Amino acid sequence: MTVSPTTTNLVQPGPPRAAPNAGLAGFLRELVRRKPLGAIGGAVFLIFVFFGVFADLLAPYGINETNLRARLEGPSLSHLFGTDHIGRDVFSRVLKGAQVSMIVAVVTSAFATVVSVAIGAIAGYFGGRLDSVIQRFVDAWMTFPDLVLLIVVISVLGPGATQIIVILGLLYGIGGSRIVRGAVLSVRENTYTRAAQSIGAGWGHIIWRHILPNIAPVVIVVFTTRISAVILVEAGLSFLGLGIAAPAPTWGGM
Amino acid sequence: MTEIISNPNAVTPATETHPLLRVENLAVHFPIRAGPLATVSGHVKAVDGVSFDLHAGETLSIVGESGCGKTTCAMAIARLQTPTDGRISFAGQDITDLESRRLRPVRRRMQIVFQDPFSSLNPRMKVSDIVAEPLVVHGLAGEPDVLRRRVGDLLALVGLSPEMGRRYPHQFSGGQRQRISIARALALEPDLIICDEAVSALDVSIQAQILNLLMDLQQRLGLAYLFISHDLSVVRHISHKVAVMYLGRIVELADRDALFNDPQHPYTQALLAAAPVPDPDRASPYLPLKGEAPNARNPPSGCPFHPRCPHAISQCSTDVPALRQVGNRSIACPVVAPA
Numbered sequence: 001m002t003v004s005p006t007t008t009n010l011v012q013p014g015p016p017r018a019a020p021n022a023g024l025a026g027f028l029r030e031l032v033r034r035k036p037l038g039a040i041g042g043a044v045f046l047i048f049v050f051f052g053v054f055a056d057l058l059a060p061y062g063i064n065e066t067n068l069r070a071r072l073e074g075p076s077l078s079h080l081f082g083t084d085h086i087g088r089d090v091f092s093r094v095l096k097g098a099q100v101s102m103i104v105a106v107v108t109s110a111f112a113t114v115v116s117v118a119i120g121a122i123a124g125y126f127g128g129r130l131d132s133v134i135q136r137f138v139d140a141w142m143t144f145p146d147l148v149l150l151i152v153v154i155s156v157l158g159p160g161a162t163q164i165i166v167i168l169g170l171l172y173g174i175g176g177s178r179i180v181r182g183a184v185l186s187v188r189e190n191t192y193t194r195a196a197q198s199i200g201a202g203w204g205h206i207i208w209r210h211i212l213p214n215i216a217p218v219v220i221v222v223f224t225t226r227i228s229a230v231i232l233v234e235a236g237l238s239f240l241g242l243g244i245a246a247p248a249p250t251w252g253g254m
Numbered sequence: 255m256t257e258i259i260s261n262p263n264a265v266t267p268a269t270e271t272h273p274l275l276r277v278e279n280l281a282v283h284f285p286i287r288a289g290p291l292a293t294v295s296g297h298v299k300a301v302d303g304v305s306f307d308l309h310a311g312e313t314l315s316i317v318g319e320s321g322c323g324k325t326t327c328a329m330a331i332a333r334l335q336t337p338t339d340g341r342i343s344f345a346g347q348d349i350t351d352l353e354s355r356r357l358r359p360v361r362r363r364m365q366i367v368f369q370d371p372f373s374s375l376n377p378r379m380k381v382s383d384i385v386a387e388p389l390v391v392h393g394l395a396g397e398p399d400v401l402r403r404r405v406g407d408l409l410a411l412v413g414l415s416p417e418m419g420r421r422y423p424h425q426f427s428g429g430q431r432q433r434i435s436i437a438r439a440l441a442l443e444p445d446l447i448i449c450d451e452a453v454s455a456l457d458v459s460i461q462a463q464i465l466n467l468l469m470d471l472q473q474r475l476g477l478a479y480l481f482i483s484h485d486l487s488v489v490r491h492i493s494h495k496v497a498v499m500y501l502g503r504i505v506e507l508a509d510r511d512a513l514f515n516d517p518q519h520p521y522t523q524a525l526l527a528a529a530p531v532p533d534p535d536r537a538s539p540y541l542p543l544k545g546e547a548p549n550a551r552n553p554p555s556g557c558p559f560h561p562r563c564p565h566a567i568s569q570c571s572t573d574v575p576a577l578r579q580v581g582n583r584s585i586a587c588p589v590v591a592p593a
Contacts, residue, residue, distance in 0.1 A: 200361035213378035
């Protein structure tokens with residue numbers, strides 16, 4: 001068998017590490033000890049999620065509550081992040097904006113991942129002519145500049161979360177199918193795929209039971225990297241006035 | 255024992271007219287693509303006109319050096335590789351061109367044990383799920399309780415304890431993994447198991463265990479084996495009949511004892527001479543082979559073996575010898591078995 005080292009790392013799960021302390025507390029202690037950077041990142045992320053989820057309770061002002069006497073104020077104790085040009089409290093809007101940005105990012109990324117896996121798994125598993133046709137389609141698709149496509153579609157349909165989710169999801173999904181396809185190609189060469197064929201399993205069963213579980217690490221990475229990318233693009237669109245419609249707060253639109 | 259070992263198909267006596275597996279003129283050619291347009295510039299004839307019969311309860315081994323087409327031949331018979339030409343009949347049914355849906359009942363009776371026990375088991379599946387998979391795929395799983403007992407019986411049949419089903423493949427050694435592969439192959443109570451270099455990846459002591467397990471299962475379940483190997487001592491241990499392949503063709507096919515004690519084809523003689531004899535005073539009676547195996551992309555004309563053959567005559571470089579029945583064997587050589 002000739003399996004390149006990277007392939008092996010991708011698809012072979014290591015033996016599970018023995019956890020000296022059972023339970024959540026033990027797991028957290030192990031995490032901080034073994035992966036301090038990851039633990040810090042996780043903590044920051046969880047704080048953001050916490051504020052996003054409880055934005056409505058934590059926000060000191062209503063998100064669209066204007067106070068024309070206090071416009072464009074600097075940070076102070078009554079307005080932690082100051083106020084904007086019509087006197088809305090920026091801190092409250094940042095909290096609420098986390099909700100919109102994260103929901104759009106996660107939903108878009110999930111949609112993109114489903115598209116990537118569907119296209120990549122079928123192209124990679126069947127290979128041959130079908131794969132060639134799909135890959136040329138993906139090539140053609142990837143020549144469109146993302147932002148231009150988004151601006152065109154949104155100026156026709158109008159701004160909104162649904163438009164962003166569908167268009168960004170398709171853009172990233174079709175582009176990302178390349179990564180999934182590559183992983184499928186390497187997993188498909190394992191003898192267990194042939195063994196499943198020889199048993200008489202159909203392609204749906206083989207992809208679902210044998211291919212997908214073994215490309216899971218790749219799929220997870222595709223999913224998480226897309227989340228940050230979507231947040232940035234959504235911010236850019238909102239800045240251009242093409243993102244989420246006006247009064248709703250988003251990180252990009254503020 | 256349990257119902258697993260009762261195999262109704264195995265009891266049917268094999269008749270001369272209906273071998274379990276009949277392969278006729280099987281050929282698998284791979285196109286060689288080259289140049290900027292990937293045009294087909296030739297073919298590698300990995301398997302080129304192989305014919306044999308395999309009867310129920312029998313072990314036929316195919317031996318030959320690396321690249322002679324043994325594994326391609328096995329994969330074509332299992333329909334994991336599309337044959338270019340020839341016919342494959344299984345239990346009287348022509349399976350050469352069966353579409354995948356109609357192939358399923360055939361796959362149920364014909365299973366494969368692969369060479370590499372480290373890549374033939376899905377690392378993300380529990381062993382019990384791996385062994386149960388054939389039953390699930392064919393809709394024979396039944397109640398979870400029944401299935402669990404059955405998987406336990408299968409594991410016990412190959413010498414593993416049923417509790418091991420809860421583990422993952424990486425927690426097993428190579429020999430144990432090969433036993434898991436065998437348990438998976440047995441799940442559907444097949445008539446034929448194709449063993450593609452099934453013991454080559456194992457240590458010698460583990461090889462012996464697996465071979466004895468295979469022979470034991472053959473006696474109990476009436477299995478037939480198509481045994482692909484390059485290891486002559488393994489083949490001698492397990493086979494009833496042996497076919498010797500060279501560059502995609504069978505050059506000699508005989509009962510085990512006839513082939514090992516009295517090899518006739520010059521290549522068979524050379525192959526046996528190449529196997530080490532565990533006795534310094536007993537030299538092999540046959541001449542060692544000169545030269546190297548020819549490139550399969552560009553095989554010699556006539557008999558593929560003639561450039562290396564010590565007995566070659568002029569006819570050998572022009573005519574491809576056919577496999578002829580001579581006495582107790584089939585042989586493809588105009589010198590040893592003239593037409």
